[in-house]
Amino acid sequence: MNTTRWKLVLGSAADATDSVPLPPDYGRMDEVLTALYDGDKAERKAGLGGSAPRVSRWLGDIRAYFPTEVVAVMQQDAMTRLGLNQLLLEPEIMRTVQADVHLVGTLMSLSRVMPQKAKSTAREVITKVVRELEQKLANPLRQAVQGALSRAVRNPRPRYHEIDWGATIKANLKHYQAAHKTVIPERLVGFGRRGQALKEIVLCVDQSGSMASSVVYAGVFGAVLASLKAVKTHMVVFDTAVVNLSENLRDPVDLLFGVQLGGGTDINLALGYCQQLITRPTDTILVLITDLYEGGNEREMIKRAASLKAAGVNIVVLLALSDDGAPSFDRRVAEQLAALSIPSFACTPARFPELMTAAIQGQKLAA
Numbered sequence: 001m002n003t004t005r006w007k008l009v010l011g012s013a014a015d016a017t018d019s020v021p022l023p024p025d026y027g028r029m030d031e032v033l034t035a036l037y038d039g040d041k042a043e044r045k046a047g048l049g050g051s052a053p054r055v056s057r058w059l060g061d062i063r064a065y066f067p068t069e070v071v072a073v074m075q076q077d078a079m080t081r082l083g084l085n086q087l088l089l090e091p092e093i094m095r096t097v098q099a100d101v102h103l104v105g106t107l108m109s110l111s112r113v114m115p116q117k118a119k120s121t122a123r124e125v126i127t128k129v130v131r132e133l134e135q136k137l138a139n140p141l142r143q144a145v146q147g148a149l150s151r152a153v154r155n156p157r158p159r160y161h162e163i164d165w166g167a168t169i170k171a172n173l174k175h176y177q178a179a180h181k182t183v184i185p186e187r188l189v190g191f192g193r194r195g196q197a198l199k200e201i202v203l204c205v206d207q208s209g210s211m212a213s214s215v216v217y218a219g220v221f222g223a224v225l226a227s228l229k230a231v232k233t234h235m236v237v238f239d240t241a242v243v244n245l246s247e248n249l250r251d252p253v254d255l256l257f258g259v260q261l262g263g264g265t266d267i268n269l270a271l272g273y274c275q276q277l278i279t280r281p282t283d284t285i286l287v288l289i290t291d292l293y294e295g296g297n298e299r300e301m302i303k304r305a306a307s308l309k310a311a312g313v314n315i316v317v318l319l320a321l322s323d324d325g326a327p328s329f330d331r332r333v334a335e336q337l338a339a340l341s342i343p344s345f346a347c348t349p350a351r352f353p354e355l356m357t358a359a360i361q362g363q364k365l366a367a
Contacts, residue, residue, distance in 0.1 A: 029065045032058060036078055059096045072100050079106055089114055091121035099129045101322070105212025109261040127253050133220045134252070137349055141224045144353035148360035149198050149230050158190020199283055199360055200232045201225055202274050206290035207237040209261050213322035214289050216256065217349045221321075223252040225356075234277050238270035239263035240295065244277075266296035271304045282312035285359045289318045292330040292337075292344065302333075306340050316365050317344035321352065 003020045022030055035058055062074050075097060079085055085106060088094055097103055107114075107122045114122060158164075167189040175184050203225075205211070205218045215237070225233040226249035235245045237259055248255035267290055278284050286308065294301055309315055317337060320327035327346050334344040343365045347355055358365055 028061065032061045032065060036074060036081060059093075059098075063098060068098070071098050072102065075100075076102050085110060089118050091118050094118065094121045094125055097125075099125045101129065101133075101213050101216050104129050104216050104256065105261065108212065108215070108256060108259055109209060111257065112260065123253065123257070126256055129216075130220060130252050130256070133217070133349075134224070137217075137220060137352075138224045140350075141221060141353040141356065142228065144357045145225065145228060145231060145360065148357040158188055162190040164189050198230045199285060200234070200278065200280060201356075202234045202236065202277060202284065202286045204236045204238065204270050204274050204286060204288045204290075206265055206267070206270075207239050207259050207261055208263060208265050208291075210291060210328075211289065211320075212261055213324055214318070214320050215259055215261065217321045217352075218289055219252040219255045219259070221349075221352055223249050223255065226250065234274070236270060236274055236277075238266065238273075240266045240269070242270050242273040244273075264295040265290070265293055267292070267294050268296040268298070268301035268304055271301060271308065275304065275308060278308075278311075278313060281308070284313050285356075286313050286315045287318060287359075288315065289321055291319055291327060292317065292333040294330070294333060298333065302336050302340075305337060305342060309340050309342060314359055314362070314365075315342045316355070316359060317342060318347050319344055320346040321349065322346075323348055 004022060004026055058078075059075070062071050066074065079088075088097065088106065089110065094107075104126050107126060111119075111122070168185050168187075169183055171187055171189055172183050172185040175186055176182070177184055203218050203222050205215055207215055219235070222233060222235040225231050226235075226246075233246065233249060235249055235255065237243050237245055239260070240263055243258070245255050245258050248258055267288070271288070274286060278286075305315065317334070319329040319334070329344070337344055355365070
């Protein structure tokens with residue numbers, strides 16, 4: 001790294017004699033970094049203060065000088081270091097921020113104190129992010145689940161529109177007619193009956209503040225699963241209370257607006273509610289998304305999880321459903337669940353379709 005970049009890393013205060021002059025663009029980059037990371041130093045006190053125009057200009061500058069992935073990190077730092085959470089309550093500020101999952105989480109956490117004039121803008125931001133995520137994640141999940149169901153459940157007497165042509169041809173290759181250059185199938189292989197819920201999936205999501213990114217991704221995936229007729233999907237969110245958002249799965253934007261991030265955590269209460277929803281335990285997959293820091297009755301929570309498992313429910317705990325890296329979680333509780341053959345692990349959004357395929361097919365998820 002050359003001396004100019006070292007000066008950017010260390011700050012201009014590290015070059016008291018100004019022996020390393022900065023080019024114009026680098027000088028502005030130094031000001032941007034100073035405003036965020038050195039605003040608390042008396043000798044270089046800068047910051048953004050409470051001025052909305054300065055914040056807007058700063059947000060524009062970081063997009064001009066830094067790549068997208070760096071911009072997202074700097075915005076996240078600004079939320080906590082400079083108090084941008086409050087400034088984001090102004091619609092003109094929200095429109096200048098680069099929309100991503102973290103920003104959606106911030107807006108969700110502010111929804112209860114957000115003035116009415118800002119809510120429409122917040123909805124625009126959330127809609128933009130959700131639609132981008134749907135475009136990226138929907139088809140892989142839809143294809144994975146439909147493929148897993150077709151392999152897990154076969155219809156021996158399918159109607160024409162229920163025939164799995166790939167499986168049918170494979171099963172009848174020995175009946176290939178060379179003279180006609182075709183396969184004459186003696187046995188048809190079909191998908192499950194349309195309109196029949198072959199599996200039930202319960203997404204039980206911790207909505208405490210630390211789980212914001214996971215809540216966003218779970219909302220998007222829940223909406224995709226709810227669009228599949230062969231799957232009956234429930235979406236339950238919880239803190240110290242439980243809310244069933246299954247009716248909002250048709251629109252993940254409405255669903256996310258129904259989430260109230262923050263508060264404590266009562267996993268036992270949430271599992272008890274989900275237990276009441278389950279009517280076919282052996283055909284049910286319960287995805288519990290939480291960091292396992294139980295604020296309720298831990299012993300009862302473990303007993304309830306054991307009861308669900310004994311009834312035949314396929315339970316998996318996702319410590320995080322995000323790209324945020326290794327999550328913090330209660331290892332002791334995870335070990336107790338592992339003893340019940342209930343695996344706990346983090347999962348990136350890109351791997352979630354693979355996870356659902358394995359769960360539907362009854363594979364060992366711990367692997």
